[in-house]
Amino acid sequence: MRAEMKHEAQAVVNNICNTGKFSQLLASQDRDYLLSPTGSQVKVSDLEGKVVGLLFAANWYPPCRGFTQVLVGIYEELKSSFREFEIVYVSSDEDLDAFSSFYGNMPWLAIPFSDLETKKSLTRKYDVEGIPCLIFLQPQDRKDQATVRDGVELIYRYGVQAYPFCNERLEQLRKEDKIKRENQTLLNLLSNRHRDYVLSHTHFGLKQVPLASLVGKTIALYFSAEWCVPCAKFTPKLISVYEKIKQELAEKGEEDFEVVLVSSDRDKASFDSYYSSMPWLALPFGDTETKNLVRHFNVQGIPWLVIIGPDGKTITVHGRSLINLYRENAYPFTNAKVEELEKQLEQEAKDLPALVYHEGHGHDLNLVSDGNGGGPFICCVCDEQGSNWAYQCLQCGYEVHPKCVRSVDRHNSLLIAN
Numbered sequence: 522m523r524a525e526m527k528h529e530a531q532a533v534v535n536n537i538c539n540t541g542k543f544s545q546l547l548a549s550q551d552r553d554y555l556l557s558p559t560g561s562q563v564k565v566s567d568l569e570g571k572v573v574g575l576l577f578a579a580n581w582y583p584p585c586r587g588f589t590q591v592l593v594g595i596y597e598e599l600k601s602s603f604r605e606f607e608i609v610y611v612s613s614d615e616d617l618d619a620f621s622s623f624y625g626n627m628p629w630l631a632i633p634f635s636d637l638e639t640k641k642s643l644t645r646k647y648d649v650e651g652i653p654c655l656i657f658l659q660p661q662d663r664k665d666q667a668t669v670r671d672g673v674e675l676i677y678r679y680g681v682q683a684y685p686f687c688n689e690r691l692e693q694l695r696k697e698d699k700i701k702r703e704n705q706t707l708l709n710l711l712s713n714r715h716r717d718y719v720l721s722h723t724h725f726g727l728k729q730v731p732l733a734s735l736v737g738k739t740i741a742l743y744f745s746a747e748w749c750v751p752c753a754k755f756t757p758k759l760i761s762v763y764e765k766i767k768q769e770l771a772e773k774g775e776e777d778f779e780v781v782l783v784s785s786d787r788d789k790a791s792f793d794s795y796y797s798s799m800p801w802l803a804l805p806f807g808d809t810e811t812k813n814l815v816r817h818f819n820v821q822g823i824p825w826l827v828i829i830g831p832d833g834k835t836i837t838v839h840g841r842s843l844i845n846l847y848r849e850n851a852y853p854f855t856n857a858k859v860e861e862l863e864k865q866l867e868q869e870a871k872d873l874p875a876l877v878y879h880e881g882h883g884h885d886l887n888l889v890s891d892g893n894g895g896g897p898f899i900c901c902v903c904d905e906q907g908s909n910w911a912y913q914c915l916q917c918g919y920e921v922h923p924k925c926v927r928s929v930d931r932h933n934s935l936l937i938a939n
Contacts, residue, residue, distance in 0.1 A: 542660075543568040546646075547609060547632065549639050555609060555630040563630055570660045571605045572685045574672055575643060577654040579613035580623035588653045588673060589627065596628060598681050605660075606684070611640050613652060657686035678819045680812070701817065706833035707736055710817070711781070713810055719781055719802045730802060737831050739778050739853050741840055742814065744825040746785035747795035754904065755824045755841065756799070758848075763801060765849040777831070778852065783814055785823060828854040846909070863909060870910050873923055877912060880927035882919055886912035900925055 547555065547565045554562035576592070578585035592608070599606050610631035614620035620634040632639055643649075647656050647670065655672025669675070669691065675683045679694055711719065711732055718729040743759065745752040759780070766778050780801035786792040792806040804811060814820075818827050818838050826840030836854050837843065843851040847862050870888065879886050882901075890910050898911055902925035913920045 543571075543573060543658075546643065546658075547639065549636060552633065552636060552639075556624075556633055557630055558624075558628055568607055568609075571607050572603075572660065572687075573606075573658045574608040574686070575611055575647070575656040575658065576608055576629075577611045577613065577644065577649045577656070578623075578652050579615075580619045581615060582652055585653045586623075588676070589623075592655070592676055593626070593628060595676055595680055599684055600628075603684065611643050613640075659685070659687055674819075674821075677821050678816050680816065682816075698817075702835070705835065707740060707829060708732055708833075710814065710829070710833070711804070711810060716805070716808070716810075719804055720796075721802050722797075722800070735779055735781075735802075736833070738776070739831060739836075740829040741778075741780045742783050742818070742827040742829065743780050743801075744783045744785065744815065744818075744820050744823050744827070745795075746787075746823060747791045748787065749785070749823050751904075752824045755844075759824075759826070759844060760798075760800060762844055762849045762851075766852045769849070769852075783811055785811070830855070845903075866909055870923070873910075874928075877926055877928045879912065879921065880929045882914065884914045884916050884919070886914055886919070886921070886926070888923070889913045 544553070544565045547568070553566070554564055555568075557563050576589075578589060580586065596608055608629035610624060610627055610629060612620050612624070612631065612634055614623060614634065617634050624631050632643075647654075647668075649656075653673050654670075655676065657669040657672050657675075659668075669686050669688060672686065675686065675691065683690060683694065708717075717732050719732060719735075720727045721730045745756060747753075763778075763780055770777055780799075782796060782799060782801065782803035784792050784796070784803065784806060786795060786806065789806045796803050818825070818835070820827075824841055825838070826844065827838050828836040828840045828843075830836045830853075836856075840851075840854060843854055843859065850862060851858065870890070873888055875888050877886050877888075888910065889912075898913075898920040900911075900922045901919050902921045910923055911920045912923060912926050
C-alpha cells in the first residue's frame, strides 16, 4: 500500500514538474488547447520554449481594430523568420459572433470565447486596465528578460526590431534612440543612400528639391493620409496656417519655414490625389524612410506634426496641438514662443466670463484651466485638441475651446425651448 501511495505521489510531482509555464497560464481544468485560425486545436504545451504575446482586445473598440491591423503585418514578418514566436488573443468581445468576426482577421492563436475564467485570471494577473494591451512573456523568466507590458507602444515604435521583446533588447534600442537624437540632423533624418531630395509641385509635375536647401530652416514633418478622417479635417487648417506663415516671412524677406508630407497612403493614386491639394513638399510615396520616421518620433496616430528646428533637432512632436491652439501665431513653435502665448492666454482669460450657456448644450459651462480641473481635451465643437483654458460642463464633462463657445442668453433659450 505504501509503495502504491509513494508511486502515486511521485506521479503527481512528475506531472507538476512537466507542466510548463504557459500550460499553467493558458490552460484550464477542462481545456489543454488553444484555437487556431483554421479552427483546429493547438496544444498549449506547444508554446513552451517560445516568446508569447498576450493580446487583450475587443472588436467594439476602434483603437483595437487599428492596432490589430498593424500587429498582423509585424506577426507575419516575424513568423517568416522566427518559429519560436506566437501571439494569443484574449478576447473582451461582447458575444461569440463578435469574437468570431474579429478573430477571423487574426493569424494567431486564441483562448476560446467561452473560457471566461481564464480570460479574467489573465486580466487580473497582468493588471490590464485598458485595451488594446499586449503583454510579452519569455520562455524563461530570467532577470534580464522579465515580462514586458508595454507591447502596444513597442510595436508602434520599433516593429520587428523589438524582437524578442525582452528588456535587454529594449534597453539596447533605447540607447540607439538616444544616440540618434543626439546626432540628429535634417539630412540624416530625411535622406538615405538612394535619395537626397524631397518632392515639390510644378506646373509640369513633380520636381526634386535638394534636402541641402532645407538645412537651417524650421521644418514641419506632416504624417498624414487621404483615408484618415481626422486628417481631412486638419489638413485644410494646416494649409491656411502654412500660407499665412509663409506670407509673413516673405514680407520680412525670409524663407525659413517648410512642411514635408510623410504619407501613409495605401497606394500611389491616393498619394497623388491627396498631395495635389497641398502647397508644400513631400517624401516620395512608399519611401523607405517613412517607417523609420514613424518609429523615430513614436508616431501612434495621424495626423501627427513634428517640428524640427533650424539646427536639425526636434522642437516638439505636438505641432498639431500648437496649430489648433495658436494657429500661425505658434511659429516658430519653440518653448519660448509657447510660454509667451500661454501668458497671453492667461491675460485674455481674465476678461472671459466664468460661466456661459453655450449654444447646443443644455448645461452651464465653467471656465477652467490646467490648475483647476482643465488640461488636455478634445473640443466638442471642432473635434480638435486643446489644453490650458477651456469651458467645461461639470455635470457631463463636455468641453470646448473658449474660441468655439457660442454664448446665448439662458433665459431666452429656455423660453424658446418651451
